[in-house]
Amino acid sequence: MPFWSKESWNASGKHCYVTGGSSGLGLALATTLAARGAHVSIVARGQQRLDDAMKQIEAKRQSPDQIFRSFSADLRGAAGANAALDAITEVHDGRTPDAIFLCAGVATPRFFVESTEQDLASGMDLGYWTEAWTAWAVTKRMVEQGRKGKIVFVASTLGYMSFVGWSSYSPARHAVRGLADTLRSELLLYDIDVHLFCPNTMHTPGYVEENRTKPQITSLIEEGDSPVSPEQAATALLKGVADGHTHISGDMVTELFRAATRGSAPYHNFVYDCILDTAAFIATPIWRSMTDSRVRAHKPEHARYLRERGLQK
Amino acid sequence: MPFWSKESWNASGKHCYVTGGSSGLGLALATTLAARGAHVSIVARGQQRLDDAMKQIEAKRQSPDQIFRSFSADLRGAAGANAALDAITEVHDGRTPDAIFLCAGVATPRFFVESTEQDLASGMDLGYWTEAWTAWAVTKRMVEQGRKGKIVFVASTLGYMSFVGWSSYSPARHAVRGLADTLRSELLLYDIDVHLFCPNTMHTPGYVEENRTKPQITSLIEEGDSPVSPEQAATALLKGVADGHTHISGDMVTELFRAATRGSAPYHNFVYDCILDTAAFIATPIWRSMTDSRVRAHKPEHARYLRERGLQK
Numbered sequence: 001m002p003f004w005s006k007e008s009w010n011a012s013g014k015h016c017y018v019t020g021g022s023s024g025l026g027l028a029l030a031t032t033l034a035a036r037g038a039h040v041s042i043v044a045r046g047q048q049r050l051d052d053a054m055k056q057i058e059a060k061r062q063s064p065d066q067i068f069r070s071f072s073a074d075l076r077g078a079a080g081a082n083a084a085l086d087a088i089t090e091v092h093d094g095r096t097p098d099a100i101f102l103c104a105g106v107a108t109p110r111f112f113v114e115s116t117e118q119d120l121a122s123g124m125d126l127g128y129w130t131e132a133w134t135a136w137a138v139t140k141r142m143v144e145q146g147r148k149g150k151i152v153f154v155a156s157t158l159g160y161m162s163f164v165g166w167s168s169y170s171p172a173r174h175a176v177r178g179l180a181d182t183l184r185s186e187l188l189l190y191d192i193d194v195h196l197f198c199p200n201t202m203h204t205p206g207y208v209e210e211n212r213t214k215p216q217i218t219s220l221i222e223e224g225d226s227p228v229s230p231e232q233a234a235t236a237l238l239k240g241v242a243d244g245h246t247h248i249s250g251d252m253v254t255e256l257f258r259a260a261t262r263g264s265a266p267y268h269n270f271v272y273d274c275i276l277d278t279a280a281f282i283a284t285p286i287w288r289s290m291t292d293s294r295v296r297a298h299k300p301e302h303a304r305y306l307r308e309r310g311l312q313k
Numbered sequence: 314m315p316f317w318s319k320e321s322w323n324a325s326g327k328h329c330y331v332t333g334g335s336s337g338l339g340l341a342l343a344t345t346l347a348a349r350g351a352h353v354s355i356v357a358r359g360q361q362r363l364d365d366a367m368k369q370i371e372a373k374r375q376s377p378d379q380i381f382r383s384f385s386a387d388l389r390g391a392a393g394a395n396a397a398l399d400a401i402t403e404v405h406d407g408r409t410p411d412a413i414f415l416c417a418g419v420a421t422p423r424f425f426v427e428s429t430e431q432d433l434a435s436g437m438d439l440g441y442w443t444e445a446w447t448a449w450a451v452t453k454r455m456v457e458q459g460r461k462g463k464i465v466f467v468a469s470t471l472g473y474m475s476f477v478g479w480s481s482y483s484p485a486r487h488a489v490r491g492l493a494d495t496l497r498s499e500l501l502l503y504d505i506d507v508h509l510f511c512p513n514t515m516h517t518p519g520y521v522e523e524n525r526t527k528p529q530i531t532s533l534i535e536e537g538d539s540p541v542s543p544e545q546a547a548t549a550l551l552k553g554v555a556d557g558h559t560h561i562s563g564d565m566v567t568e569l570f571r572a573a574t575r576g577s578a579p580y581h582n583f584v585y586d587c588i589l590d591t592a593a594f595i596a597t598p599i600w601r602s603m604t605d606s607r608v609r610a611h612k613p614e615h616a617r618y619l620r621e622r623g624l625q626k
Contacts, residue, residue, distance in 0.1 A: 078430045112449065112499055113456045117391045120449065124437070128484065136425065136433065143426045143625055161577035162491055164499040171441065171488035171495070178475055178487030186425055186477040188608045189615050263574035264474035264601050274594060281590060288577050295501045302502050312456055 008242045009150070012037035015067075017088060017097035019075055019104040019134055022049040024204030025154065025237075026103030027056065028230035032238065034060035039067040041088040041097065044104070047072045067091060075104050076125040081133035085141065096141040099150040101237075104130040105172075106206055107156075109165040109214040113311055120168050127172025132179055139183070143190050151187070152195040152241060153180040157249075159198050160257040161284075164295055165218030181265060184246055196265075197237045197248045198258065201227040217298045221291055225253075243268075256280040321555045322463070325350035328380075330401060330410035332388055332417040332447055335362040337517030338467065338550075339416030340369065341543035345551065347373035352380040354401040354410065357417070360385045380404060388417050389438040394446035398454065409454040412463040414550075417443040418485075419519055420469075422478040422527040426624055433481050440485025445492055452496070456503050464500070465508040465554060466493040470562075472511050473570040474597075477608055478531030494578060497559055509578075510550045510561045511571065514540040530611045534604055538566075556581075569593040 016033045020026035021042025034040045034057045042057070044050055050070040057068050069091060073084040089095060106126040110119060135151055142149050158166050159173035180196035187194055201207060207227065211219070228236075233250045240248025246266045249255045259276035267273040306312035329346045333339035334355025347353045347370045355370070357363055363383040370381050382404060386397040402408060419439040423432060448464055455462050471479050472486035493509035500507055514520060520540065524532070541549075546563045553561025559579045562568045572589035580586040619625035 112496060113453050115449070120445065124441075124488070128437075128488070132433065132484070136428070140426050140624075143619065146625060159491070162495040162498065163577070164495070164502070167492060167495045167499065171445070171491035174491030175437070175441070175484035175488040178472070178484035179480060182475040182477070182480045182483045183425060185475065185604065185608055186480065188605055189477070189612055257576055261574045261576035262597075263570055264476070264597050266601065267598060270598070277590070277594060281587060284575075284577050285580060285583070288579065291498065292501055295498055299502055306456065311453075312459060 009244075010036075010242070011099070011238070013039075014098040015039040015041065015092055015095070016099045016101065017041045017043070017085075017138075018101045019043050019084075019130065021070070021101075021103065022046065022053040024103070024206050025199065025202060025230045025233050026101070027053050028234035029101050029103060029237065030057050031060050032231070032234045034058075034066065034068065035062065037062045037066065039092070041069045041071070043071050043073050043075065043084040043088065045072060045074055075130040075134055077129070078133045078137065081137040085134070085137050089141075096138060096145055096147050096149065099152065099241075100134065100138050101152045101154070102131040102134055103154050104134075105154065107158075107166075107169040107210045109169065109210055109218050110167075111165065111215055112167040113306070114309070115168055123168025124172045124175070127169050128175040128179075131176055135179065135183065139187065139190075139192065142192055148191045148193075150193045150195065150241065151183065152197060152237065153177075154197045154199065154237075155180070156198055157200045157254040157257060159196075160254065160261045163218070163221055163291055165215045180246075181263065184265070195241055195246055195248060197233075197240065197250070198254050199228070199233045199236070199250045200254050201225050202230050202233050203227045204230050217295060217302070220298075221294060226251075256283060260284055322557075323349075323555070324412070324551070326352075327411040328352040328354065328405055328408070329412045329414065330354045330356070330398075330451075331414045332356050332397075332443065334383070334414075334416065335359065335366040337416070337519050338512065338515060338543045338546050339414070340366050341547035342414050342416060342550065343370050344373050345544070345547045347371075347379065347381065348375065349551075350375045350379065352405070354380075354382045354384070356384050356386050356388065356397040356401070358385060358387055388443040388447055390442070391446045391450065394450040398447070398450050402454075409451060409458055409460050409462065412465065412554075413447065413451050414465045414467070415444040415447055416467050417447075418467065418469075420471075420479075420482040420523045422482065422523055422531050423480075424478065424528055425480040426619070427622070428481055436481025437485045437488070440482050441488040441492075444489055448492065448496065452500065452503075452505065455505055461504045461506075463506045463508065463554065464496065465510060465550065466490075467510045467512065467550075468493070469511055470513045470567040470570060472509075473567065473574045476531070476534055476604055478528045493559075494576065497578070508554055508559055508561060510546075510553065510563070511567050512541070512546045512549070512563045513567050514538050515543050515546050516540045517543050530608060530615070533611075534607060539564075569596060573597055 022044035162170035260280035335357035475483035549563035573593035
C-alpha cells in the first residue's frame with residue numbers, strides 16, 4: 001500500500017543474477033533482462049543447458065559493454081550458493097549483483113502416502129533451499145559491502161494455498177513466502193528490497209516433468225488452469241518489481257489468492273486489494289467446496305488405486 | 314465455513330499421541346487430555362523430562378483403563394518418527410492413534426546475516442520436519458489400516474506472517490501451514506481430519522530459550538504481545554478441534570491474521586470471518602507501517618551492532 005509513489009526500477013546497466021537461469025522462467029527472465037540492457041549472470045546445474053541458454057542471452061545483447069556470465073552449480077546447499085556467487089562476481093570486481101532472481105525450483109506432485117522419505121526431503125531442497133541459500137549468501141555480502149539491491153523470490157500459487165497432491169512442493173513454496181515476508185521487514189535495515197513472485201502454471205520443461213508424477217485427481221482440479229508462457233511470467237514479474245509491489249502474481253486467480261492470503265504483506269493499493277479481497281472472500285469458499293467434492297468423489301477410484309499398489313489392505 | 318454442524322470431538326477413550334509432549338504446549342495438552350479420559354502417549358527427546366511429564370500425566374488419571382506411555386526419540390528424521398510410532402502403538406495392538414498432536418518445535422530468532430548454515434538448517438528441522446515426518450508416518454499407517462483419525466499440526470502466528478528476526482523459524486512454520494492445507498484437502502480421501510493450531514507466544518521453556526538469541530528490535534516489536542500459558546493454549550486448541558475448525562488460533566491478534574491470510578482454508582463462519590477480515594484489512598497495514606518505521610529507526614544502532622561484530626565494513 002504505497003501512499004507515496006516509488007521510482008520505477010530499470011534493469012539497464014544493472015547486474016542481474018538469475019538462478020535456474022538455463023530454462024523456464026529463469027531463462028525467459030535472463031533473455032528479457034539482456035534485451036533491456038542488463039548485465040546478466042545465470043546459474044544452474046547442467047553445463048550443456050547453460051551453454052544453450054548463453055546463446056539465447058547473447059542474441060539479445062544491446063551493447064558491447066554488457067557482461068554475460070554463466071556458472072554451473074548445485075544450489076541446494078550453502079556451499080554451492082557461495083561458490084556460484086564467488087565465481088560470478090569475480091568479473092564484477094567482487095561486487096554483489098544489483099538484483100537477484102531466484103528461479104531455481106522443481107515440483108513433483110504425488111500422493112502423500114506414496115511419497116518416499118527422499119521425495120519429501122527433495123521437495124524442500126528444490127523448492128526452498130535453492131532459494132534460501134542464495135538469498136542468505138547474497139544478503140551477507142550486500143550487508144558486508146554496504147550495497148543496496150533487490151532480492152526477488154519465486155514461489156507459486158501453491159505458496160498461497162494448496163490441495164491434494166502437493167505435499168512435497170507446497171510446504172517449500174510456503175516456506176519461501178515466509179522467508180520473503182521475514183526479509184521484507186528485516187532487510188529494511190539495509191535498504192535491500194525484497195519481492196515475492198507467485199506464478200501460476202507455466203509452459204516450461206518443469207511443467208512437462210511434473211505432469212509425469214501428477215495424480216489424476218490433481219490434474220482434474222487444475223483443468224480450468226490456463227498455463228502462461230515463461231516470457232509472459234517474466235514480463236509480469238518485472239512489471240511487479242518496477243511497480244514496487246512486494247507480492248507479485250502473474251494471473252487473476254493467483255491475484256485473488258494473494259489478496260485472500262495477504263497476511264501482513266503490503267497491499268498493491270488499498271482500494272484495489274479491498275475489491276479483490278471481497279471477490280476472493282466469496283469465490284474461494286465456492287472453489288474449495290467444489291474441489292472438496294471432487295476429492296471426495298474420487299474416493300472409490302483412489303481406494304482401488306491404493307489396493308493395486310498394496311498401500312491399503 | 315460449515316453450513317452444517319459437525320459432531321463435537323471428545324477425547325475420552327481415544328488414543329492421543331503428543332509429540333513434544335514433555336514440556337510446554339505438548340505437556341499441557343497431554344495432561345489436559347489425560348484429565349479428559351484419553352489414552353495418552355508422549356514422545357520427546359530427553360528421558361528425564363519424559364519421566365517428569367509422565368508423573369504429571371499420571372496425576373490426572375480418571376480411570377484405571379487409561380493407558381499412558383512415553384518414548385524418547387529424535388523426531389527430526391523419518392526413522393525417529395517411525396520408531397516412536399512402532400514403540401507406542403505396540404501396547405495398542407499396533408493400531409494407529411486416534412489423534413496426533415504435533416507440538417515438537419523450537420524457535421531461535423536471530424538476524425539473517427548472523428545466522429550460520431547450521432542455524433537455518435536446524436530451524437527447518439525443528440520447526441517443520443519434526444511435524445512432517447510424524448504426519449507422514451502416521452498417515453501411511455492410518456491409510457494402510459483404513460482407520461480414520463485426526464492430525465493436528467501446530468505452527469505459530471509466525472506461520473501467518475513474519476517480521477525481522479524470524480528467518481529460521483517463520484519459513485518452517487509457513488511450511489507447516491502449507492502441509493496442513495495440502496493434507497486437509499488430500500486426506501478427505503480417507504476421512505482423516507486435519508487441523509492447524511497457530512498459537513501466539515506462550516510462557517514455556519522454549520520461550521525462555523528463544524529470548525536468549527532474540528534481536529533487540531524483534532523484542533521491541535513484540536512488546537505489546539501478551540503471552541498465554543500453555544494450559545490456555547491447549548484449551549484453545551482442543552476447543553477449536555471440538556468445534557471442527559481447520560485453522561485454530563488462541564488469541565485475537567492471531568485470529569485477525571488467520572482471517573487476513575486464510576487463502577483457501579475453510580472459514581469458521583462466513584459472517585464472523587468477514588467481520589474479522591474487514592478489521593484485519595484496516596489494522597494490518599497500520600501495524601505493518603508502524604513496525605516498518607521501528608525497523609527503519611533501528612538502522613543506526615544496527616549498523617553499530619554489525620560493525621562491532623565485523624559483519625559490515
